[in-house]
Amino acid sequence: MKIALLYPLWTEEYGKISHFAKKAGKWPPLNLAYLAAIAEKQGHEVIIIDGEAEGLSIEEIVKQTKEFNPDIIGCTGTTPFYHIVVEMANALKKELNVPIVIGGPHITVLKGEVFEDCFDYAFIGEGDNSWPEFLEKYEKKEDVTKIRGMMHRDNGEIKFTGQAFPIHDMDSVPSPARHLLKADKYNLGTSKGMQKFTTIMTVRGCPFKCIFCSTKVFGNDTRMKNPELVIEEMKECIEKQGVEHFMFLDDTLTMNREHMMKICELMIKENLGVTFEGSTRANLIDEELIKIMVDAGLIRLSFGLESVDETIRTTMKKMVPLESYITANKLTNKYDIETLNSCMIGLPGETRETVKKTLKFLRESKDIKQANISIAVPYPGTELFEMAKKGENGLKLETEDFSNYRRYNAAVMTVGDLSPEDLVEIQNEAFASIYLAPWRWKPMINKSGKVGALLTFNRLVKALKKGDTEFITNSQLGVVEKN
Ligand code: B12
Ligand code: SF4
Secondary structure, eight states, X not given: OEEEEEEOOOGGGGGGGHHHHHHHHOOOOHHHHHHHHHHHHTTOEEEXXXXXXXXXXXXXXXXXXXXXXXXXXXXXXXXXXXXXXXXXXXXXXXXXXXXXXXXXXXXXXXXXXXOOTTOSEXXXXXXXXXXXXXXXXXXXXXXXXXOTTEEEEETTEEEEOOOOOOOSOGGGSOOOOGGGSOGGGOEEEXXXXXXXEEEEOSEEOOOOOOTTOOXXXXXXXXXXXXXXXXXXXXXXXXXXXXXXXXXXXXXXXXSSHHHHHHHHHHHHHTTOOOEEEEEEOTTSOOHHHHXXXXXXTEEEEEEEEEOOOHHHHHHHTOOOOTHHHHHHHHHHHHTXXXXXXXXXXXXXXXXXXXXHHHHHHHHHOTTOOEEEEEEOOOOTTSHHHHHHHXXXXXXXXXXXXXXXXXXXXXXXEEETTBOHHHHHHHHHHXXXXXXXXXXXXXXXXXHHHHHHHHHHHHHXXXXXXXXXXXXXXXXXXXXXXXX
């Protein structure tokens, strides 16, 4: 059969700040590449159209899909951009009479609520077992309605066979079919300049339970890919796609210390000569581990710091002591690793005072060289969503229009006295406040480019024009005048 896997352009939705989003957006759609590999293994002919990477409109995606003339169309979607996938599927339905199937985090959580008519089948949870079974049965014209992990309609009634069982043997999942992607489209700014990069996943699942996190596809059970196979996958990316930098997508990169150690040892032994980065918890690193990771090519590490307020920290259940961030950043600085500390405003208990506390901490902690501020979003299926819906902890859910469920320039909850508009304004000022520190400019320009730097400057000008710089101190403004 011929299978078209489609990923629409989504960063345009960010309007003026779409440049930032685009920088983050040109990432390979790894899920589609996994599904493509499974389908190719069964002998099907597959294409992936990455509308985001190639800047394609929905009309253009429809045109290219028609030219390919597929037997099945597959798409994926996260919460805030699901409406674009629906728009694309509706446009395809008008032109092509083939089943359109959907999977991914949004439908996995909301199931029947978002199983729009434009979709014929939906995959709930991990697709690695249900997708090949579906393809095989569909091709043989056998019954596909009993396959575990799927939804379909029976005389207009939605039927669901239960969430797919998680894959236990990660080694049985074929490596993503990256050869179907245009490798030169995927570049990422790092301290080494723009690098050809790809994403890679060596562990699925996360045992932690942060209230804002939407890890509903992979769940709490962690499963690891054999390090030898990880290295094989990396080698293929280097040899066939010229990949220079790897972004590890594991939820917590150093969750299993021995596993990471082994991967790094093999990277060194095989002399891969690439760089890599990932995200982890500040209390899950130590010097021995960091040293070997650096020897293997680690150049950037991200931590989720979120807030410094202890009450907020307890409520969000992150369970990483605040002191760990100082120790961890000191350590990563020692090894010259660019370190990003992600903070969040608008968690339960947030007030203007708690935001100021977080910003003060970031201003005064010289060890924290790079930070980022997003707005807490209550993704459906999270504990935060339930709290906001029930009006607990001073939260009020203002909308269930999921297209606003982004982390930048949009907020959907009132948090105590802070309205969604207040949170967007505070995010602007907080960004400006963080990036007024000159030692943060270089890493920021590396990551976002000169246009990104101008946009951050623009945030500051906007804040100053308003004549309200509550979150920017006078001494910081002095820095602006001098520069
Ligand atoms: C890399 C990543 C990104 C990259 C995107 C890269 C890309 N092109 O795909 C970037 C940085 C751009 C990004 C942005 C955002 N992300 Co993000 N991201 C991730 C991350 C870390 C890995 C995604 C991934 O590749 N996973 C591996 C694949 C294999 O998993 P998967 O997509 O779930 O696919 C499996 C199944 O869902 C299923 N499946 C999926 N699609 C389909 C389709 C078919 C036809 C079938 C059969 C099966 C199937 O089969 C797959 C294999 O089992 C996840 C966390 C995670 N652990 O997954 C968050 C995650 C997906 N992101 C999330 C969010 C919230 C966002 C943003 C909204 C953040 C923001 N800026 O506001 C944006 C949205 C971007 C978008 N277009 O949707 C949430 C999604 C929550 C939700 N309810 O939708 C996640 C789950 C993080 C979290 N724990 O909260 N993200
Ligand atoms: S935020 Fe990170 S550590 Fe917390 S549950 Fe999600 S993936 Fe796990």
